[in-house]
Amino acid sequence: MTAAADVPAPxxxxxxxxxxxxxxxxxQVALNAYIVVFMLYLFLPLALMALAAFNANDTPSVxxxxxxxxxxxxxxxxxxxxxxVRGLPQETRFLEGLMRSVGxxxxxxxxxxxxxLAAALVLSRLGAASGSFLYTLLVSPIxxxxxxxxxxxxxxxxxxxxxxxxxxxxxVAHSSFIASYCMLMFMARLQRLDPALEEAALDLGxxxxxxxxxxxxxxxxxxxxxxxxxxxxxxxxxxNTTFFAIGSSFTLVTExxxxxxxxxxxxxxxxxxxxxxxxxxxxxxxxxxxxxQG
Amino acid sequence: MAELVRAYxxxxxxxxxxxxxVWLVLMVALPMANMTKRAFTLEIRDxxxxxxxxxxxxxxxxxxxxxxxxxAAETEIARGSAPAAAPSPSxxxxxxxxxxxxxxxAPSPGxxxxxxPEARIERLRAERxxxxxxxxxxxxxxxxxxxxxxxRAGLSVENFxxxxxxxxxxxxxxxxxxxxxxxxxxxxxxxxxxxxxxxxGTGRAGLLLLxxxxxxxxxxLLRIFAWTMILANNGILNGALDALGVIDLEGxxxxxxxxxxxxxxxxxxxAYVLFMVFPIxxxxxxxxxxxxxxxxxLGASVWRIHRRVVIPHAKPGIAVGCIMTFMLSAGSIxxxxxxxxxxHPDWFSQxxxxxxxxxxxxxxGSARALMLLILSTAFIIGVMRxxxxxxxxIAK
Numbered sequence: 018m019t020a021a022a023d024v025p026a027p028x029x030x031x032x033x034x035x036x037x038x039x040x041x042x043x044x045q046v047a048l049n050a051y052i053v054v055f056m057l058y059l060f061l062p063l064a065l066m067a068l069a070a071f072n073a074n075d076t077p078s079v080x081x082x083x084x085x086x087x088x089x090x091x092x093x094x095x096x097x098x099x100x101x102v103r104g105l106p107q108e109t110r111f112l113e114g115l116m117r118s119v120g121x122x123x124x125x126x127x128x129x130x131x132x133x134l135a136a137a138l139v140l141s142r143l144g145a146a147s148g149s150f151l152y153t154l155l156v157s158p159i160x161x162x163x164x165x166x167x168x169x170x171x172x173x174x175x176x177x178x179x180x181x182x183x184x185x186x187x188x189v190a191h192s193s194f195i196a197s198y199c200m201l202m203f204m205a206r207l208q209r210l211d212p213a214l215e216e217a218a219l220d221l222g223x224x225x226x227x228x229x230x231x232x233x234x235x236x237x238x239x240x241x242x243x244x245x246x247x248x249x250x251x252x253x254x255x256x257n258t259t260f261f262a263i264g265s266s267f268t269l270v271t272e273x274x275x276x277x278x279x280x281x282x283x284x285x286x287x288x289x290x291x292x293x294x295x296x297x298x299x300x301x302x303x304x305x306x307x308x309x310q311g
Numbered sequence: 312m313a314e315l316v317r318a319y320x321x322x323x324x325x326x327x328x329x330x331x332x333v334w335l336v337l338m339v340a341l342p343m344a345n346m347t348k349r350a351f352t353l354e355i356r357d358x359x360x361x362x363x364x365x366x367x368x369x370x371x372x373x374x375x376x377x378x379x380x381x382x383a384a385e386t387e388i389a390r391g392s393a394p395a396a397a398p399s400p401s402x403x404x405x406x407x408x409x410x411x412x413x414x415x416x417a418p419s420p421g422x423x424x425x426x427x428p429e430a431r432i433e434r435l436r437a438e439r440x441x442x443x444x445x446x447x448x449x450x451x452x453x454x455x456x457x458x459x460x461x462x463r464a465g466l467s468v469e470n471f472x473x474x475x476x477x478x479x480x481x482x483x484x485x486x487x488x489x490x491x492x493x494x495x496x497x498x499x500x501x502x503x504x505x506x507x508x509x510x511x512g513t514g515r516a517g518l519l520l521l522x523x524x525x526x527x528x529x530x531x532l533l534r535i536f537a538w539t540m541i542l543a544n545n546g547i548l549n550g551a552l553d554a555l556g557v558i559d560l561e562g563x564x565x566x567x568x569x570x571x572x573x574x575x576x577x578x579x580x581x582a583y584v585l586f587m588v589f590p591i592x593x594x595x596x597x598x599x600x601x602x603x604x605x606x607x608x609l610g611a612s613v614w615r616i617h618r619r620v621v622i623p624h625a626k627p628g629i630a631v632g633c634i635m636t637f638m639l640s641a642g643s644i645x646x647x648x649x650x651x652x653x654x655h656p657d658w659f660s661q662x663x664x665x666x667x668x669x670x671x672x673x674x675x676g677s678a679r680a681l682m683l684l685i686l687s688t689a690f691i692i693g694v695m696r697x698x699x700x701x702x703x704x705i706a707k
Contacts, residue, residue, distance in 0.1 A: 044613040052506050052519070055499070058581070059526050062537035065547055069540060077540045080550025132338075135330035142314035151335075153702050158339055160634065162642020162687050164660050168680045169342035172673060176345055193338040215318060225320025254530045256645045257660075261667065273532045277649050281540055289533045296528040300521055307517075 067293055070286035077283045089287040108284050114269035117184060118253055121268060124188040125195055125252040126245045132192065133199025133244065134237070140200075141207045156201070158194035166190050167261025182264025190262040191252045198251065199244040206240040343684075349677035353467040360456035367449045370442055377439045384428040384435065470678035478662055478679075485641065485659040486686060488572065492640045493633050496580045496587040500632065504591035505621065511596055527585045535649055538578045542568035542650070575651045575658075582646055583639045587632035594628025595621060630698035634691050641687045659683055 069077040073086040092104025100107055136155055140148055158166065170190035174180040210233070218228035256270050263271055273285055316324040426434075474482075507523070510516040526534065541547045544565045553560040568574050598621065606616045622629070640646075647658035663683065666676030695701070 048502060048506050051502050055503050056522055059522070059584075062534070062541060062581070063526060063529065066533070066537035066540060069547075076543075076545055078545070078547060078550060080547055080554060081545075132330055132334040135327040136334060138319070138327045139315060139331045142318055143312075144314075149702075151331075154335060154339060155331075156702055160638055160687075160691055162638055162660075162683055164642050164644050164663060165346075165680050165684045165687075166342075168663065168667065168676065169346040170338070172349060172677060173342040173345040176349075177341070189338060193334070193342070196334055196338075212318075225318075225323050229319060229323055250528065254532075256532050257643055260644055261664075270530060270532050273530075273536065274645065274649060277532075277536060277539060281536070281543060285533070285536055286540070289529070289536065292529050292533055296525055299528070300525050304517075304521065 063289070063293060066286055066289045070283055070290045072283065075283065077281050077286050089283040090290075103282075103284065105284055105287055110267070110272055111269060111284070111288060114267050114272040117266065118268040118270065121184055121187050121191065121259075122249045122252040124184075125191045126248045128188060128192040129196040129199050129248050130241060130244055132196040133201075134203050134241070136196070136200045137203035137207055138233075140204060156197055159197045161194065163255070163257030164261055166194060167258040170258075171262045171264070182262055183266045184263070184268075186262045186264070187259050187268070190258050191255060194258075195248045195251050198247060202240050202244045202247070203237065206237060210236050346677045347681060349674045350470055350681045351466050351468065351678075352674055353465075353469045354672060354674040360453055360460055363449065363453045363456055367446070367453055370446055370449060374439060374442050374446075377435050377442065381432055381435050381439070384432045387428045388432075470675050471682070474679075481657055481662060482659050482682065482686070485683075486690075488576070488658065489637050489640045489690075492576055492579045492583075493636045495576060496584060496636045497629065497633060499580060500584060500587040501591060501625075501629075504588050504625075504628070505595055505617075507588075507592050508595035508598070509600075523585060523588055531582055531645060532649075534582055535578055535645055538574075538581065539569065539650055542574050542578075544569070570651050572651070575647055578650045579640050579643065579646045582643070583636050586635040586639060590631035590635070591625055591628040594625040598624045626698050627700045627704045630694050630700045631704065634694050637690050637694075638687050641683060641690075 065079055066077070068079045070089055071085050071087070072078060072081075073083040073088065074081050088102040089104050092100065092106045093102040095101050105111065140152055140155075143151065167190050170193065171182045171186055174186045174189065175182065180186060214232050214236075215228055218232045219225070223231070254270065256274060259268055260271055260274065267275070269288075273288070276282060276285060312324075312328070315327065318324075319327065503523075507516055507519045510519060539546075543549075544567060545560070546568070548568060549558065549560060549565050552558045552566065558564040558566060602620055602624075603616055606620050611619070642660065643658075644660045644664055647661055648664070651658070659679065660683070663676055663679045666672050666679055670676075
């Protein structure tokens with residue numbers, strides 16, 4: 018984490034700047050200094066959170082250091098088997114919430130990808146007037162405040178279908194706006210699809226379904242993959258919509274939220290460390306893959 | 312439509328149109344329509360159906376308590392019924408049973424001692440069956456009473472007009488707060504977006520972008536948690552001030568950072584900063600670098616270059632960033648709820664929360680949510696007009 022904070026070293030002075038003033042480009046220096054401060058603002062809280070996960074203090078802190086410990090990850094039991102320190106293995110609700118969050122996110126992928134793809138295909142073949150109206154309607158969930166999405170989905174499903182708030186309503190509420198993101202990604206991709214390809218397939222006697230499966234879908238696969246990742250992350254980390262649509266059930270994120278109401282526990286820091294490690298690992302893999310391609 | 316059928320054939324076109332319709336109707340239009348309907352419907356709160364509902368709730372609780380007692384008795388049997396050795400676990404629950412159901416004969420205060428657990432289970436099972444049998448009739452009665460009340464409750468604007476002056480104030484303040492968060496985020500993010508766009512083409516840009524994205528792949532709640540940990544009364548900030556000798560923690564001197572608007576702003580900007588950086592970055596990135604250099608060569612100051620060249624070009628990006636940040640902060644319950652609990656006055660999202668989950672008045676809650684939606688939509692339309700951008704640009 019701290020290594021990443023060092024990233025913004027000075028941007029190389031541009032040829033134009035050097036030619037113009039000849040001296041030190043103070044604006045550039047100020048900008049670089051600002052970027053360093055900004056990166057500290059981004060990463061310092063996360064670094065402190067990670068550090069506090071290894072502090073034996075039972076309120077998360079780095080200033081009041083009481084020794085290094087892994088107890089918040091592993092928990093600790095005494096000889097009699099009584100739990101002394103509640104770590105991640107004892108906090109089973111976090112694991113349960115995690116499983117539910119993953120289940121919900123997979124449900125969102127299953128729902129939002131087909132919806133977004135279908136809408137993108139419909140929009141790509143609509144005339145300008147009706148198309149732009151439909152487009153505005155379908156983009157609107159992105160611009161709707163999260164709690165409004167949660168509230169409106171929860172009340173509709175109870176009023177109209179008698180379904181109480183729970184994981185199912187969360188999947189629907191998430192999909193309503195995540196499908197919009199997917200749709201936008203598919204539209205961007207479809208713009209680059211040469212319509213002649215589909216037409217050629219049809220002219221050569223392929224059925225519509227065959228042409229779609231063999232021409233359009235393969236072209237869209239990379240976007241389906243990216244959109245799935247985006248959908249998963251969006252759903253997984255969402256709090257504001259989930260909070261209103263989850264009812265008496267809970268996900269990892271709402272569980273962390275309700276714990277925070279009753280005081281802070283270093284086990285949440287431990288979860289934070291796991292998230293950071295996962296994210297940094299994923300980022301590293303991504304960078305390596307790009308290096309290899311580039 | 313004809314285009315779609317021509318391109319994909321009737322079957323596939325029907326599937327695509329059908330899926331789009333399901334999304335549009337079931338997940339976008341109907342929820343909004345239903346929420347609006349609730350917002351304009353006056354709910355009769357303390358009518359007979361509400362009282363009946365309380366009875367029903369009490370009966371359900373009673374069953375839960377009986378289940379608890381049965382389980383306690385069963386463990387007692389499993390332990391070889393030694394009530395003298397271990398304090399009878401049923402005691403506290405027996406007291407609870409009496410409280411939860413005043414009409415029911417409370418079990419003898421002696422609990423397990425007076426009555427053998429087998430007999431007690433027998434009796435509890437009978438009570439449970441009786442209580443369970445009574446529930447459908449009560450539920451039906453609630454429905455019947457409620458239908459009668461619904462028929463009487465017509466369309467009304469009372470959910471809006473009866474809002475207290477305090478809540479109106481919160482509504483206005485929330486707007487100001489969200490504008491403040493948006494403004495701060497814009498000022499903070501513009502230089503960053505500019506710097507990243509300038510570094511474009513060098514390896515550094517990729518790293519900078521990665522540095523921006525990584526914190527965002529980490530959960531929103533964990534980002535907020537990191538800040539509450541810093542700002543808590545016995546948190547890192549106060550600890551650092553203590554170490555510097557500014558305050559004396561041991562002596563009970565703390566600075567209350569949490570539950571202040573400054574903290575909520577700082578954390579909110581932190582939470583949603585990426586939504587401001589990326590649109591502006593995308594816009595500036597398309598600016599020819601030669602334009603900036605030309606302006607500089609012609610002797611324009613840094614300030615003037617930004618005012619006359621960069622900012623006009625970045626306008627759509629700035630608009631989108633402001634729209635997203637405003638919408639996210641208006642619709643955030645996480646930051647005001649977790650960083651600012653006990654903050655007075657609340658944010659409007661907390662009022663919506665309370666109407667749904669504490670006052671259990673969904674219609675008033677719907678009215679408040681609708682107001683928030685209108686506020687946010689009005690802001691979005693205003694910004695789009697002011698910056699002259701359309702919905703198409705937002706989608707980028």
